[in-house]
Amino acid sequence: MNSRGVVGITGKNHEVGDADVERVIEAARAINLPQDREIIHVLPQSFTVDDGDGVREPIGMSGVRLEVEVHIVTGTVTSVQNVVRSVNRAGLAVQDIVLEPLASAEAVLFDDEKELGVLVIDIGGGTTDVALLRDGAVWHTVVLPLGGDHITNDIAIGLRTPTADAEDIKKRYGCALTALVPAEETVDVPSVGGRKPRQLSRQLLSEIIQPRVEEIFTLVARELARARVPGCGDGGRRRHGRHVDHGGSSRARRGHLRSTRAPRRADRHRRHGGRDREPDLRDRSRPGALRRADTRVRRVCRRPGTRGPVRTARDWIPR
Secondary structure: OEEEEEEOOOOHHHHHOHHHHHHHHHOOOOOOOOOOEEEEEEEEEEEEOOOOOEEOOOOOOOOOOOEEEEEEHHHHHHHHHHHHHHHHHHHOOOOOOOOOOHHHHHHHOHHHHHHHOOOEEEEEOEEEEEEEEOOOOEEEEEOOOHHHHHHHHHHHHOOOOOOHHHHHHHHHOOOOOHOOOOOEEEEEEEOOOOOEEEEEHHHHHHHHHHHHHHHHHHHHHHHHHHHHOOOOOOOOOOOEEEEEEEEEHHHHHHHHOOOOOOEEOOOOOOOOOOOOOOHHHHHHHHHHHHHHOOOHHHHOOOOOOOOOOOHHHHHHOOO
């Protein structure tokens, strides 16, 4: 959710200082939450000093009133506790947590993309994480309960094949747009119960995948419309780029991306220095994104009002 805070500037000569920034962010995070939810991140979007809006670094400016717009990320207390407890039982210590789409965005986006506006869609195994960034800040985040595992289950049921084989078929032969699949192509599909494999049309496989992928992107579009972010949605004039980071969907997402009209790209899996490299399957998972986002995520989450430095990626994700 997005929130706003307002405080008076109390610094010497009415100059904005660190204490004023901390106070205004604390004012913005003073929201009503159910007892079963807690604040995970408070991410500043922009500041306003008197009548001057769109300020990113207000420290040192003079004025009477300081305002801030922030994006607040919340989570259920039990979910956070279960994740921390699971890691602790593995003999590891959790120092902090970070929202998955935020980590994915910091791992794969370039600075100019975040400035101009970009929508990150991270299709994982059990969920699809969405983050909308523009003007260098996070404006909307959401986690949808659909992902690559649902596509795999659809294939397993539709083709009557074991789940493990369905996952392999999805990665090797999956396509999210049936029109791109030649009619003559076939796929060897293992049967259940030790029966002989069958040879089925690859278009049949695509006809199973496409509806689920369309459902995922439809839910993303509905969520953006519901969020009513200025400049985004049916009534907006601002065209955002689209970035799809994939793990659970593998090749199944490629055909669907070609049907979109906005600027888009799939994850190029770049290093911290910005150089492109060959994709590594380990980096398509969220632990891989966290590992690559280590330094950048910690820098973002050190802003006043957050829960502190995020060192989880560095401390317990294997390198």
